[in-house]
Amino acid sequence: MISALDHVQLAAPPGSEDALRAFYGDVLGMTELPKPPVLAARGGCWFGSGAAQIHIGIEEGFRPARKAHPGIRVDGITAYARRLEERGATVVWDDDLPGHRRFYSDDPFGNRLEFLEPDPS
Numbered sequence: 001m002i003s004a005l006d007h008v009q010l011a012a013p014p015g016s017e018d019a020l021r022a023f024y025g026d027v028l029g030m031t032e033l034p035k036p037p038v039l040a041a042r043g044g045c046w047f048g049s050g051a052a053q054i055h056i057g058i059e060e061g062f063r064p065a066r067k068a069h070p071g072i073r074v075d076g077i078t079a080y081a082r083r084l085e086e087r088g089a090t091v092v093w094d095d096d097l098p099g100h101r102r103f104y105s106d107d108p109f110g111n112r113l114e115f116l117e118p119d120p121s
Contacts, residue, residue: 017045021045
C-alpha cells in the first residue's frame with residue numbers, strides 16, 4: 001500500500017548545479033539535502049521543504065519536462081508568487097482547477113513547476 005510520495009525527480013543538463021542551487025534554494029526557499037556519496041558522484045542536487053523533496057539528476061541530452069511536472073502545495077500562495085517574481089521567476093496564474101489557487105513557473109532549464117493552495121472560498 002502506498003503511504004506517501006517520497007520525492008519527485010527532475011532532470012537538468014550537465015554542469016547546472018550552481019544554477020539549480022540558486023533557483024531551488026534562493027528563489028524557491030528550499031534547503032539543499034545531502035546526497036549519499038555514491039549518488040553525489042553522479043552530480044545533481046536534492047532539495048527539501050517540509051515533507052516535500054525534489055531531486056534533480058544530471059541527464060546527458062537533457063530536454064525539459066514541459067508537460068509533466070510536480071504539483072507543489074504552498075501556504076500563502078500570493079506572497080509566495082510575489083517572492084518568485086521578485087527573484088526573477090515567471091509566474092503564470094491559472095484558474096482552471098476548482099477549489100484551488102495555482103500558478104505555474106519554470107526552473108532555469110525549462111522544467112514546469114505547479115504551485116497550488118486550496119481556496120477556502
